[in-house]
Amino acid sequence: MxxxxxxxxxxxxxxxxxxxxxxxxxxxxxxxxxAPVMTTPSLTEEQDTDTETDSNATYIEVEVKAGDTVLTVAERIANKPIPVSITQLVEDFQILNEGMAPEKIQVGKTYKFPLY
Structure with a gap:
């Protein structure tokens, strides 16, 4: 038994x-x-955002929340799957954030994310 x-x-x-x-x-x-549906590159009011002042903004600043990754934030900004490879996203993220590795982002800090 x-x-x-x-x-x-x-x-x-x-x-x-x-x-x-x-x-x-x-x-x-x-x-x-x-998740809220976004019709523009702007984010929900619960996230801090800043874009460049010119009309050809190349990035948006986002405060990272718990559970966010660079890929999920980029897809949320684009409101669809990103049109570039993940490798390109990582390279662009590192360029905008002075070499910061995407694996090392911290909750509560603000980072620049590329707009596609």
């Missing part, structure tokens, strides 16, 4: 790991529905 219980427990554990790796446990669709 104990062997049967241990076998069932191992099967449940393996299935849980498989499900988590293949489908994930974070409901991404719900997060996207809850």
């Amino acid at each position: 104990i062997r049967l219980f241990i076998a069932a427990l191992i099967c449940i554990t393996i299935f849980s790991i498989y499900y988590d790796l293949s489908k994930g446990t974070i409901p991404i669709a719900n997060e996207q529905q809850a």
Whole structure:
């Protein structure tokens, strides 16, 4: 009886790991529905933003919130998938932020993000 219980427990554990790796446990669709829809390159009022003063603004300053990455912020600014490769986004981000690595951004700090 104990062997049967241990076998069932191992099967449940393996299935849980498989499900988590293949489908994930974070409901991404719900997060996207809850996010505000933006029609312009400007962001929601809860985020600090500044753009260059000329009409050909090349970047926007955004305060990083918990869970933000350079890619998610760039997609939120563009209101769609970005039209450049991730490598190009990383290079542009580093140029605008004086060599700051995208992996090292910190919550609550303001960074410049390229506009595409």
